[in-house]
Amino acid sequence: MKKNMLLAALLGIAAMAVHAAEPKCQSQTLGSHTSKLCISQAPFQHDYYKLWVDGAPIFTLPDDYVEDIALAHKIPEDAAIEFPLPNQGMPVVKISGGCAPISEKKELGGKMVGIEVGRSCSFKWGNVEVMKELRVSFE
Template identity: 55%
Template sequence: MRACLGTCLSAVLLGVAGASLAAPLCQTQTQGSHTSKLCIEQTPFKHDYYTLWVDDAPVFMLPDDYVENVSLTHTVPEDDSNEFPLSKQGMHSVAITGGCRPLVELQGAGSAAVSVETGRVCSFVWGQQALVKDMRFRFE
């Protein structure tokens, strides 16, 4: 019994911790010849994290507070450096812009009504190339 106590307690705690972590919400979208995947990792009572992949390469991971209005700028070197293909659009600098704006619904009635975030709509552009357009996530 005593030998099981530590092992059994650890198993229970790991099971509870694992149960609170939901699988990431992921969607894929193809724009032109590029495929993007956007995933949202949600943990109760913590920040959600948004990860964007383009053509199977991770580009960024941002918390929910900073994904609403994104502008990431890169100065493209003149030499033949290791660049993402989408950074080579003939410009001296290229930016990834866009964001995931909250979808909010009013729940309840009268003075008890509260605004609740029920999802996000995401759009991102890399230079002149759309990556994700009006991708909708619905939260439960």
């Protein structure tokens, strides 16, 4: 009995690993900056969003917390290693924006229900737009 339960648990874990897809990534260039958004998805789990700007990872967040983002960084007065974008002449630079859900009405069980079919993502780093209305589709 214990062997059967252990075998079932191991098969379940293996099945989840097989169904975990490679992250879906999309890039966008605005001006001289290139941003990439990667979404990792697995059945019955949260999706994880990872934002890259000019080749540097900025954040990884679960889908529940990627809709409205406000991150702040105080620029040190002394010499420090900084990303190029924070040097905008402000003492504090913010990364703001998010990925708003896109829903469509679809029939499910004879009823029309709203189904999330994607996200529209926009981000600013200080005064610089690094991603604008990048549409991510789940279909």
